[in-house]
Amino acid sequence: MTMTATLTQLIPLTPPPNPQLQDIRTQAAGYLQEETIPTNKNEEWRFTNLSPLLKQTFVAPSQELPPVSIDDLAIPEAAQSRLVFINGIYAPLLSSLANLPAGVFIGNLAAANAAGLAITDYLGKQPGGEEVFTAINTAGINDSAVVWLAPDTAIESPIQLLFITTVDDTAIATQPRTLVVLEQRSSATIIQEYLHTSASNRAYFNNSVTEIWLGAAAKLNHTRIQAEDIAAIHIGKTAVSQSEHSSYTGNAIELGSKLSRHNWEIFQIGAQTETYLNGLTMVNGEQESDTHSVIALTKPHGITNQLHKCIVNDRAHAIFNGKVFVPQAAQQTNAGQLNRNLLLSAKARIDTKPQLEITADNVKCSHGATVSQLEDDEIFYLQSRGLDVETAKILLINAFAVEIIDRIPVASVRKKLAVAVKAFKAN
Known part of the structure; x- marks a missing residue:
């Protein structure tokens, strides 16, 4: 079948x-x-x-x-x-x-x-x-x-x-x-x-x-x-x-x-719409998580800003594909898109593809992607302040995720997500 x-x-x-x-x-x-x-x-x-x-x-x-x-x-x-x-x-x-x-x-x-x-x-x-x-x-x-x-x-x-x-x-x-x-x-x-x-x-x-x-x-x-x-x-x-x-x-x-x-x-x-997209993906083990976004602008004076973060551990796989379309009719658009990724193990995988398709000529647009790991010198610095390695890693992961979590307007939801981040273990 x-x-x-x-x-x-x-x-x-x-x-x-x-x-x-x-x-x-x-x-x-x-x-x-x-x-x-x-x-x-x-x-x-x-x-x-x-x-x-x-x-x-x-x-x-x-x-x-x-x-x-x-x-x-x-x-x-x-x-x-x-x-x-x-x-x-x-x-x-x-x-x-x-x-x-x-x-x-x-x-x-x-x-x-x-x-x-x-x-x-x-x-x-x-x-x-x-x-x-x-x-x-x-x-x-x-x-x-x-x-x-x-x-x-x-x-x-x-x-x-x-x-x-x-x-x-x-x-x-x-x-x-x-x-x-x-x-x-x-x-x-x-x-x-x-x-x-x-x-x-x-x-x-x-x-x-x-x-x-x-x-x-x-x-x-x-x-x-x-x-x-x-x-x-x-x-x-x-x-x-x-x-x-x-x-x-x-x-x-x-x-x-x-x-x-x-x-x-x-x-x-x-015309004159505002769009703000904030994303956080946290995957572990053999999980696979894919985010595909499309922002289709067709009118002038639009504002859009997107920040998507991925934290990937073990053999997990995260995917981000973001598209922003700015055709000729969407003059004076202000569009920004950024995908930031944190890999916590050697086998973790990220595929990222931020995209801007612009034909309008009077716009302000940017996009980008970064991939990083927990830095040894940052962990060493926190250890020098009395933290053990595991606590130092948790603190750095939390610092990476909190920028997204803090944008959620409901306190109990932020608290619940903060607990999930704290439970996320790095190799």
Whole structure:
């Protein structure tokens, strides 16, 4: 059985709960007739080894919610603005949506339809829907996390979107979906997490898609944390469309999974937008983590700045491929992109490819990449101040990572990530 056949078996044959979704699903299924699973011969996937996905057969999860505790997963700042999905299924009893401000909707598709939101104007409408993993997710849509803010609306507390996977002896595949619509002059902070409940060391596959639409002068601070089980496979897409004067700050943290890939795509649809992308990848053992980003500027006076850091240990492999397009129409753009990498062992591997494609002639753009190791003289200096070698290495790793972690606006999340960095061992 081919990999394509295996994955498309996960697309449900039952009609969607909202009949209007059928057209979206049908269109995506049509894309799959023309697309195939990428191989290393595909330039965009030449460093990503999909063989772990090829070797495993996955099944759709049971529609019954398994018992799960989120006591250690919930962040206190989102006590009244939390949405929880277990194995891709909405868990209302674990969600907390009390006393939301007027103009703020947080819920699943059924609740969004009941609230009269124009879901089908946005769902599945981002560019790139024909990409094979995105199309598989869209062709199987039955539910989605939905965050929708009306014009001139702000929510002060962060919104936590928890996508939790729990497995037994069955290799399951889930397809989490998120839709975020911030209408003009609205603002929010979202913490989106992909987690597992316990270290099962059993394979599972998450194929996630997030679509974000920012209206004129809307502002979103979005943190995406991937901390799946070490045996998991995670492929995700975050697609963002920005209207004029809107601001998007994205923080992407990659910690878990045996194999992970995050496609981060930003589309400028109005002038004078601001885009700030911050990324931190930490991989160990034989993990492989791939970040592909695209920032497509089409209007003048855009500002974009991207900093992505990778910490790679043992025989792990990290990949960064960042593209910034600045066509003739995007005059007076200010764009910067930097990828910094820290290799902690002789067998650790990084493939980095920052790219600028510029045809506009009145712009300020820069890009670069660095690869380094822990310096012996820095470790010696810290030892001379009374620290042992292990503590000195941890301190230097933390100093490298903290620049990204400190950009996350939620204190409890920063604290949790600081603990993860401290536990990251250097050879």
